[in-house]
Amino acid sequence: DADVTQTPRNRITKTGKRIMLECSQTKGHDRMYWYRQDPGLGLRLIYYSFDVKDINKGEISDGYSVSRQAQAKFSLSLESAIPNQTALYFCATSTGSADTQYFGPGTRLTVL
């Protein structure tokens, strides 16, 4: 079984809809991250959490929110999806320092 899992793997939704992306990990790591990937832009950090209930904004947090209710789970929400949020979303985990991050398989989100 994969150490970092993301659900759903693919999602198509309409503008204005609320969407939640889930991330679960069995690595026992305390730190979790949400990234967005767009062609030609690499990975950009949306939010990160160093522990349960700890939430920090990343580079591009506007339009997103997150929840870290348990060490193993970190969810990303789009309260009102818009087309320019169409992207590939990755969850990652790490422990101790942020040097080595382990990524999930990604969620491809399309907002029509």
Added chain:
Amino acid sequence: GQQLNQSPQSMFIQEGEDVSMNCTSSSIFNTWLWYKQEPGEGPVLLIALYKAGELTSNGRLTAQFGITRKDSFLNISASIPSDVGIYFCAGRRIQGAQKLVFGQGTRLTINP
């Protein structure tokens, strides 16, 4: 915003050729990482560098932490078809939050 410039953005090579790519920054970094992403998957860590001037190998891959702390290089020798993918550099700055900054990626295509 993005502070790592990765080049080239794409490479088309023949099987057996050597590959070189690099990442530069306007800021000093104290950690450089190189990741590879294959289609439908999240990035996987290839090499981690922690000291200026450090040269580290992982099989046919060799990466170097630049002396100025503002750049890093990745070389792949004798490329094979399974080297195809997108390669990302990532760094952690000395100042600022403990999170990674990613380059835009280098897409490697290999002609057999």
